[in-house]
Amino acid sequence: MAALVGVVAIVLSLAQANGVAAVFNAQAFRSDVTLLTHNDLYGNTSTRQAATIVLSARQSQEKSQVGCEALQETLWTLANGTDLDFLRYLDYEKVTDDVGLYWIGNGGAPGCKAITTLGKVQTTACDTRLPALCSHSASLSSPASTDVGPRWQASVNTGKATVLGYRDKLSFRFLGLKYAPRPARFGYSKYQAPSDNISALAYGPGCVQSGCREPSCSEDCLFLNVWTPYLPTKVPSTTKKAVMLWIHGGGFTSGYGSDTTFDGGNMASRGDVVVVTINYRLSTLGHLALDNTTLRGNYWLSDQIAALDWVRAHIEDFGGDKQQVTIFGQSAGAASVRALLASPLAKGKFSRAILQSVPGGVGYAKTFSEYLSISEATALTKSILDETSCAQPDKSLQLACLRALDPVSLVGGRTVARYPVVDGTYLTSKELLLNGSGPTLDVAVMTGVMRDDGDPFSAFSKSSNASQALIEQGYNAAEIIGSNKFPVPNGLNTTLDIFNLTSRVATDAMFRCLTQSTAYSSVSNGVFPAVYSYEIDRGYQISEWSPNPPTCEAPITPGHPYGDPNAPYFHCHSGELYSVFGTIIRQGRQPRDQNDIPFSQYLLDSWTAFGRTKNPNPARDFLRARGFANTSAIVEGTTPWGTVDAGNPKLRALNVKPKDEGFRELEQCAVLGFPLDYYAD
CATH class of the missing domain: 3.40.50.1820 (Alpha/Beta hydrolase fold, catalytic domain)
Known part of the structure; x- marks a missing residue:
């Protein structure tokens, strides 16, 4: 692993010359990096607080220490009474029965120390090539307290872009990643590969919804967020994690991928998965359909499919497995999962689906699972045209009027569009076909x-x-x-x-x-x-x-x-x-x-x-x-x-x-x- 030390030395020397700390880059580091802790979900009140950063590269004790320093950490020094049971996971799914051995700090004692995954510390020849456990000093983040300072930052190269995120105690966090450019109003979104340097230290704005306007919400809102416990140095990696992509609810009229209820850190850490949450267009801006025009609805669904395309193109750079993607959601998010199961354009983009409380049946719930025709949706659109004074005899003038309106007026009126529709492209049947007349799905x-x-x-x-x-x-x-x-x-x-x-x-x-x-x-x-x-x-x-x-x-x-x-x-x-x-x-x-x-x-x-x-x-x-x-x-x-x-x-x-x-x-x-x-x- 001489290359690792060389790269680290260059990065450190450049950083020192400029008087700033180096930002860890997963691909340049030449070692897979894993954040490991027990995580019993009790947060700072837990009695099991031990955490470590695992370097997979097998190298000498000296080189491992240099690797830890590149993360602005040191080789892990054990405190008295540390619960070490969580180290056993390092041997999980090994094809051999050998017990893993990892470099740790010597705590001032003579010689070089290593620890087994069973928690036994032993003196080991310093030039032995072993993986290493570094200290992990980052604290738990919270909705009220997040430290994104340079010490905790980490970058990932993906495609032609370099994405800057950060770590807390539980995961690497990459927030506010744009998965598609801002579409034209009532236009369909398409995945676009990222480029250049991207800051992913904070959530992007939510999609426009009632009571939320610029800068908190915007029509330029197609952002996703990634939490991962693991960053590979090379792609494809042999240690890829399953991906869980969450689609928020909110009746198709409200909600955010940045809602901290859905913070993915605990799920990523405890479940050993990569978690993704997304925004998608809401209300009339995401659903408006009008017959005999180009407005055919389901813009929200095109957003979700574009997000899946981003995941398939880039998630492996963040430690995920594009062949093991679960889509899951609750309420309107579960209705979204159902629609993605029904959509021919989403086929093959995921292999598992969890539907939590899908609305369907009567009243308010009916249209979440039984889709409107364009003509049925148009009947509702006419009320929107009347309320916005866009009810003009010429359809082109109606569209021009709708596209010129303040977006908040379209999502905050008495009548809003919030219905999946059978547009013939994204949805081709009035419901998910379960009677044997539709395709079978390997999901x-x-x-x-x-x-x-x-x-x-x-x-x-x-x-x-x-x-x-x-x-x-x-x-x-x-x-x-x-x-x-x-x-x-x-x-x-x-x-x-x-x-x-x-x-x-x-x-x-x-x-x-x-x-x-x-x-x-x-x-x-x-x-x-x-x-x-x-x-x-x-x-x-x-x-x-x-x-x-x-x-x-x-x-x-x-x-x-x-x-x-x-x-x-x-x-x-x-x-x-x-x-x-x-x-x-x-x-x-x-x-x-x-x-x-x-x-x-x-x-x-x-x-x-x-x-x-x-x-x-x-x-x-x-x-x-x-x-x-x-x-x-x-x-x-x-x-x-x-x-x-x-x-x-x-x-x-x-x-x-x-x-x-x-x-x-x-x-x-x-x-x-x-x-x-x-x-x-």
């Missing part, structure tokens, strides 16, 4: 809901009559009440009893029924090679959105000042997001009981296991190697999560003690007109 799928997903889409009724409350919310009260499948709870609070009924109906009619039909129908007709189904029975509602308060919040009790998750409350839409991304602590929330963080560990471990292997059951040897005792205990205490069997469909009920159950509310779904075989025929 493993995981899909599910929150137990009370419909709570935010119901409302407290002023009526004490259940039928009247259902009618107010657009349901066929006679069929629902007359079926005797939806009894009204008989509690002490009539208003809450009726809300329980309408929330149950909303959950079934807008989320659960068609999610279960999606799983059943796709398996019945062999659309996907594997389908896993779940329902989450524990929620921690995000602080930014908690409708119908306090129904989605665990009730506060003297023994549980932050809420008692074991007491009755609604497990609502978006209630899984903190847990899936492992961001409860990072977002400034407190564990409500001793199970909140272990449950988050289990969900994150299951989601990333699916990303790595197409199977949500974390491998037991992986968990042992990582020292993930809590998830190990859960996995060992239950049967494996199986794929959906059309003959006996089951879901995994996800809670502190997961279990398998048959699909839920099947009789109720039939009453609502959404039987299990709804999509099958």
